[in-house]
Amino acid sequence: MSDVALRSVETPRAAWINDPRVRGLVWQVVLVGLVAWILIGAGSNAIDNLRRAGIASGFDFLWRESSFDIAHTLIDYSSRSSFGRALFVGVLNTLLVATIGIVLATILGVAIGVARISSNFILSKTAEVYVEVVRNVPLLLQLFIWYKAVLEPLPEARASINLGAGIFVNKRGLYLPEPLFGPGSWLIAAGLGAGLVGAILFRIWAKRRQDETGRRYPILLTALALIVGLPLLAALLTGMPVEFKPATQSRFNLSGGIAIQPELVALLAGLVIYTAAFIAEIVRSGIVAVSKGQTEAAGALGLRPNASLRLVVIPQAMRIIIPPLTSQFLNLTKNSSLAVAIGYSDLVHVGNTIITQGGQPLEVIAVWMAVYLGISLATAGVMNWYNQRIALVER
Amino acid sequence: MATGVPASNPVPSAAASSTPVSSVPMSDAPLPDAPLRAGGGFVRASFGDTRPPPGRVGGPVRWLRENLFSSPLNTALTLVLLYALATTLPDFLRFTLIDAIWEGEDRDACRAQALGREPGACWAFVKARTAYFMYGQYPLEERWRVDLTWLLGGLGVLWMLWPRVPRKAAGAVYFFILFPLGAFVLLTGFSAVGLPPVPTYLWGGLLVTLVISAIGIVVSLPLGVLLALGRRSQLPAVKFMSVVFIEFVRGVPLITVLFMANVMLPLFLPGGWRPDSLVRVLIGVALFAAAYMAEVVRGGLQAIPKGQYEGAMSLGLGYWRTMTLIILPQALKVVIPGIVNTFIGLFKDTSLVSIVGIFDLMRTVEASLTDPKWATPVTRFSGYFFAALVYFVFCFGMSRYSMWMERRLATDHRN
Numbered sequence: 001m002s003d004v005a006l007r008s009v010e011t012p013r014a015a016w017i018n019d020p021r022v023r024g025l026v027w028q029v030v031l032v033g034l035v036a037w038i039l040i041g042a043g044s045n046a047i048d049n050l051r052r053a054g055i056a057s058g059f060d061f062l063w064r065e066s067s068f069d070i071a072h073t074l075i076d077y078s079s080r081s082s083f084g085r086a087l088f089v090g091v092l093n094t095l096l097v098a099t100i101g102i103v104l105a106t107i108l109g110v111a112i113g114v115a116r117i118s119s120n121f122i123l124s125k126t127a128e129v130y131v132e133v134v135r136n137v138p139l140l141l142q143l144f145i146w147y148k149a150v151l152e153p154l155p156e157a158r159a160s161i162n163l164g165a166g167i168f169v170n171k172r173g174l175y176l177p178e179p180l181f182g183p184g185s186w187l188i189a190a191g192l193g194a195g196l197v198g199a200i201l202f203r204i205w206a207k208r209r210q211d212e213t214g215r216r217y218p219i220l221l222t223a224l225a226l227i228v229g230l231p232l233l234a235a236l237l238t239g240m241p242v243e244f245k246p247a248t249q250s251r252f253n254l255s256g257g258i259a260i261q262p263e264l265v266a267l268l269a270g271l272v273i274y275t276a277a278f279i280a281e282i283v284r285s286g287i288v289a290v291s292k293g294q295t296e297a298a299g300a301l302g303l304r305p306n307a308s309l310r311l312v313v314i315p316q317a318m319r320i321i322i323p324p325l326t327s328q329f330l331n332l333t334k335n336s337s338l339a340v341a342i343g344y345s346d347l348v349h350v351g352n353t354i355i356t357q358g359g360q361p362l363e364v365i366a367v368w369m370a371v372y373l374g375i376s377l378a379t380a381g382v383m384n385w386y387n388q389r390i391a392l393v394e395r
Numbered sequence: 396m397a398t399g400v401p402a403s404n405p406v407p408s409a410a411a412s413s414t415p416v417s418s419v420p421m422s423d424a425p426l427p428d429a430p431l432r433a434g435g436g437f438v439r440a441s442f443g444d445t446r447p448p449p450g451r452v453g454g455p456v457r458w459l460r461e462n463l464f465s466s467p468l469n470t471a472l473t474l475v476l477l478y479a480l481a482t483t484l485p486d487f488l489r490f491t492l493i494d495a496i497w498e499g500e501d502r503d504a505c506r507a508q509a510l511g512r513e514p515g516a517c518w519a520f521v522k523a524r525t526a527y528f529m530y531g532q533y534p535l536e537e538r539w540r541v542d543l544t545w546l547l548g549g550l551g552v553l554w555m556l557w558p559r560v561p562r563k564a565a566g567a568v569y570f571f572i573l574f575p576l577g578a579f580v581l582l583t584g585f586s587a588v589g590l591p592p593v594p595t596y597l598w599g600g601l602l603v604t605l606v607i608s609a610i611g612i613v614v615s616l617p618l619g620v621l622l623a624l625g626r627r628s629q630l631p632a633v634k635f636m637s638v639v640f641i642e643f644v645r646g647v648p649l650i651t652v653l654f655m656a657n658v659m660l661p662l663f664l665p666g667g668w669r670p671d672s673l674v675r676v677l678i679g680v681a682l683f684a685a686a687y688m689a690e691v692v693r694g695g696l697q698a699i700p701k702g703q704y705e706g707a708m709s710l711g712l713g714y715w716r717t718m719t720l721i722i723l724p725q726a727l728k729v730v731i732p733g734i735v736n737t738f739i740g741l742f743k744d745t746s747l748v749s750i751v752g753i754f755d756l757m758r759t760v761e762a763s764l765t766d767p768k769w770a771t772p773v774t775r776f777s778g779y780f781f782a783a784l785v786y787f788v789f790c791f792g793m794s795r796y797s798m799w800m801e802r803r804l805a806t807d808h809r810n
Binding site: 020024027028031032035041042043045046048049050118119120121122123126132133135136137138139140141144145148149153334335337338340341348352355361362365368369372373376377 | 461462463465469472473476477480629630631632633636643645646647648649650651654655658659661662663664665714739743744746747749750757761772775776779782783786787790791794
């Protein structure tokens with residue numbers, strides 16, 4: 001009955017022009033039309049302009065001979081190789097810098113972030129000065145400083161500076177000792193593998209035992225002993241088949257060893273030092289954000305400072321740290337494109353060489369965008385998976 | 396926990412009260428001083444040992460002990476750091492200040508051979524090139540226009556940023572409408588009022604860096620707000636386009652965006668229409684910063700409780716009024732640190748335009764270093780140090796201002 005009464009009431013209808021749904025539709029149609037008009041206009045202009053300038057388009061060029069050399073390659077490459085292979089060399093170089101850079105920047109950044117909250121006055125102040133100075137100077141300038149003001153004035157190869165432990169540095173780069181594998185080296189690798197597997201198995205077993213009995217086992221020490229001890233044992237048994245041969249210094253030259261180009265050294269130094277400052281701030285704010293009550297409660301439960309840090313503070317801080325850390329990793333990867341300014345052959349540098357050599361700018365830029373977007377999405381995916389694993393499980 | 400603590404603590408000293416608590420047994424094993432087990436908890440029957448009173452040492456000695464030598468590890472760190480500072484800091488000061496060369500006409504002033512000693516930083520070079528670092532190749536007799544622009548801009552910044560200056564609305568009109576128009580007329584020239592035109596390829600140095608970052612900031616903030624609203628919009632087409640734009644731009648490096656703006660913009664425009672190269676990178680930088688700004692603003696929008704939207708709706712406010720009157724003022728306030736961080740990033744990122752051939756501060760310094768007139772081993776370092784100092788002053792200034800503003804705007808009465 002009430003139903004009928006309600007239905008009989010005339011709902012005052014607003015004019016259709018004031019209906020939010022109609023308005024939304026109109027706005028969207030206008031916007032889509034505008035964007036489409038811009039895109040179509042830009043596209044037809046591009047086709048016109050390209051035809052007028054006589055620039056070939058399409059991705060056929062990827063299979064043509066590149067006829068330029070690349071200084072630093074991880075795979076076989078010569079000036080007879082194709083443009084496509086040149087770009088692939090660039091991609092690999094970008095990935096190399098990004099991977100090494102991310103690992104080193106994380107280590108340095110965490111160390112500095114922890115130093116910033118240290119009770120040691122000098123340590124925390126030094127860390128603060130580091131962060132403030134490094135964060136507020138452009139990365140490009142820092143790269144120039146490393147490449148042109150630090151590495152370039154270094155002595156020639158014949159007067160290389162010995163940093164100790166078989167590491168040399170000169171104008172041409174950094175020289176690390178080269179491992180030479182003799183017969184039986186595979187046993188060491190096998191030992192390392194067995195150590196890793198053993199450590200993981202032990203961790204699983206120890207965790208189960210702890211859940212059942214409450215007894216705790218020294219997981220870290222055992223894992224270290226397994227991972228370091230087994231390969232060492234293998235090495236001793238086979239009579240040290242691996243030898244680290246440093247570069248040899250002759251009167252006029254330095255030969256042998258693993259040579260790392262100055263461009264790569266400068267790029268890594270700049271990227272790591274710059275990104276570490278940001279990571280340090282993220283780590284610091286993450287730890288500080290865990291409320292003091294958590295530490296106090298852990299203390300009240302009888303946990304020692306070390307254990308409370310490891311079991312209570314850090315797991316909570318990680319939840320705050322991971323998302324911004326991901327974007328720093330992505331920033332480092334994207335910033336590695338500044339290699340173009342100091343001549344390290346990363347993707348952008350190789351692409352730029354192709355553009356200046358003979359056109360195909362649209363295609364090269366498309367390749368850049370595709371690769372960087374791919375890397376960004378992949379990294380974000382991995383980090384999101386990890387973040388979900390450690391996220392707070394709420395009921 | 397309360398069951399483990401003695402019901403009343405007869406020891407009045409605060410220092411001693413912690414002793415019984417920490418000696419409450421953690422295991423079920425019976426202890427020699429036989430705690431009474433009552434109702435599953437522990438009640439301690441005897442007093443714990445009283446600890447000695449804290450030492451009487453106060454002042455600097457105590458501070459040193461607590462802050463520098465509290466543990467063996469800390470002591471070692473302190474000593475290592477002190478040693479490192481003692482070996483590097485004096486050298487640094489000697490190089491940049493004591494041995495530095497402040498006056499000179501050319502490279503002879505800064506060379507060991509001519510000087511008879513190891514030279515410090517060659518500030519004479521920086522001094523001789525300061526005008527170039529500031530204005531680039533802007534014609535000498537027209538540089539007063541740049542100075543006037545800086546003065547007008549500085550006034551606008553003061554008006555906007557200094558809270559004690561009244562009439563912010565007028566200030567906003569001045570800073571966001573009058574000043575850009577005036578600066579445009581002043582810098583590019585306007586023959587009708589007797590200002591000869593100065594083409595942008597003559598601009599350079601700090602002038603270009605500031606022009607790019609100022610326009611980037613002024614454009615990216617409103618554009619970023621619009622994109623953030625678009626990303627949270629109910630309209631699927633708007634949302635989709637915003638997401639695509641934001642994620643695309645954030646997924647690629649700025650340098651590729653600059654190459655794109657430089658190479659592709661002329662391609663996409665009708666034939667023969669070649670925008671000025673400064674305008675091209677300006678568009679690139681502004682769009683790039685807008686995507687980052689959008690994500691910062693989105694964070695602020697998400698932090699606003701739903702009740703605020705519902706409250707606005709119940710007052711009969713439409714979408715735009717809800718946003719401009721209720722949501723954005725709160726959201727933007729929350730994300731001031733993020734916005735300023737984006738500005739700082741934008742300011743530093745302007746150095747990248749030097750790679751695509753714009754003579755900004757970075758490029759003018761770099762270009763001066765190839766001048767044989769000043770070629771010495773210390774010139775390069777001096778030039779870079781100066782550039783780093785200029786960038787540092789601006790970025791550090793912005794970050795300190797934002798921290799100060801954050802404290803002023805803290806209207807939640809948490810503290």
